[in-house]
Amino acid sequence: MSNNENNEIRDSFTSKTGFILACIGSAVGMGNIWLFPYRVGQFGGAAFLIPYIIFIVLLGYTGLMGEFAFGRMTQTGPIGSFKKALETKNKNWGGFLGIIPVVGAFGIAVGYAVVVGWFLRFLGGFITGSAMSAADSGAYFGELASPFGSIIWHLLALILVSIVLISGISKGIETMNKIMMPAFYILFVIVMVRVFMLDGAFEGIKYLVVPKWSSLMEPKTWIYALGQAFFSLSLAGSGMIVYGSYLKRDVDIMSSAKNTVIFDTLGAFLAGLVIIPAVFAFNLDPASGPPLLFITIPSVFKLMPFGRLFGVIFFISVLFASITSLMNLLEVPIEAVQSTFKLKRKLSVFIVVGAAFIFGLFAEDGNNLGVLMDFVSIYIIPIGAFIAAVMFFWVIGIEKAKCEIECGTDKKLGKLFEISAKYVFVFLTIFVFIAGILLGGIG
Template structure:
């Protein structure tokens, strides 16, 4: 069998440092799943009780993060090139066609995600100018923004900012900006957490968070949604993490990188939770409000909070950083695919992806249409991309190859559990995520 990495020495952009790579991956993982969905799931499924299955599934997901990083690095390509080489090493054709699945999924979710980042930009501006705080009804304010063509200019601005960063490349664009945005995100949320701690009534929120309501562990939905939350939060999709991995050096340690991404991703989710849930409790609002939690409930919190104008600005700037960093990761997969498949320059590839994003995204300028679109992509394509990438790397490429590529750059010896955890537990769990997503109409 030919080596999958043969003829893969072409010059390629790369991260300047492993820290930069880790921060970029943290940026891809820290997004709406952490800030918007995680506090909602905690509120929905008994606070700390939800953390038990969540952490369990997170530990399984880390094996997949290592695999996607190592797969991209080994093939020096995103999904199209990586899948093609994996098939070629078995004397098969058609891998590139299968690789389209995670690329289309990444672009599909990015097109919708850009609309949401546009909303966040609008809320950030509204917090700065005072229009958000002055709105008589936060629900009506959000309804206007999320209504048909209610935020087109902000949507286009979000895309413009994202592509303006990406045009500078991996090291000078994505890496450099994430080195600023990710530390800033954590600092801003820590400031918010300290402020929320001083609110009268916040203690009830902490109790809800950290005193497990064990009865929820008997509910299968707690486990199902914890599974989905863990896998989606880690950005397991066979696209963004894989393509970021393709910019890694052979000496970089994917074992420690994956571990650090999981740790800081979880820390970001918990940090968001200790800001949102105690604040909601402090003012007697609904902790399980669902999607409106960030765009309606939190603005109401800031309206009632002393110096709420200041903390509203801090909150939405931090959320904006998370949104832009995730959007860059999602867009990088189709941009790299255009470079890989058609030999376009980075600028040309970004131009094509930008045109597609605008044309398709304008059709989603309605919260109801957007929700349907995001459901279709996240239910049927995102988990399928993760499953295909796992099968390609851990099965098609072979267990010896997978172990060898993950081992590169790691000073210690990989656990004997590597093969059973990756080939059976992780791949099996990813298949379960895909099936449950369809059965439940989305779990992440």
């Protein structure tokens, strides 16, 4: 199943480092920046990190390695992968199931493109000074998040990402992630050092790192830690399968998954160490979601010495994080269109990006955007991850799955992996789906 009739012309990552950085770029996104710090403070400070680390290691050890290996084995995205899996059982309807995660990735991409446009607008606002001089940051953002309020910025975001995507995997996605992801960490560290110098920042650090052990007795702490880990790793039966399909067979999948988990967690905690101490220093509300990044944080920079400069640095860094995530999300439907209809890459990019822009026009209203993102994340993403896990670990079979994951390394997977992948991970995808419905989203 590792052979593909188009394998000779299929683009691929040129190095393990490039692949890992692309996966980190996909994983480090808005969930890390505008939700993780809030969740840590909401559910016990450093105590929240215990269930979070348990779940992110477990999910990385099972689901993430599985999606990487599934894509590499089949050399195609979800539609082709699910189709090939069921063909081993003489079933020919796997491709229809593969449409589910493709639609999920496209739906999130539609919303993400709007958010990237907002970041571009705020970056421009800090460069020109208009964001600093605005009397009310809430009103400034409100104009942008109104119906058809950010068409130009939204379009510009998609044009910038399209340029990268048209360039392909090695020259486009890999190259940009090699630049943007190291820059993201460096720029965030610069802002973090400045934030730590603010009076009152120490209270924000305490909010993040002082454990409230009683929170570990609350079921919601564990549920939201699971949700944060699950969505942070981009487990959806889509993007990581596609990236895995561009992977060479000599790459160590176990090591790649481990590094993705480590740097994704580091990015999330780094975001917390920038945002929460800054918010506490000026006695503002550490809210979650768009209000944090587009109302609260701009208010912080207005009050901070040299705030305009650090506002520029901050929004460049979060722009990089969001662009690398958007590239992965859009690559899923692009690969699906390209493979299914045998179209050239440029035309596939044009079709998908054009559709994303048209649908995104209606998501520019902040309320509509929230409804779209919640629907996809609650209903579609966990189902996609569940189907992918069943296809790889059950339909293809755990022994073949283990062999594929072990390809490229001398390490061997034991019985613990079999139990964790076939039963624990599959159960957790179902749990995320049910908990998301009951709680209105957990990640």
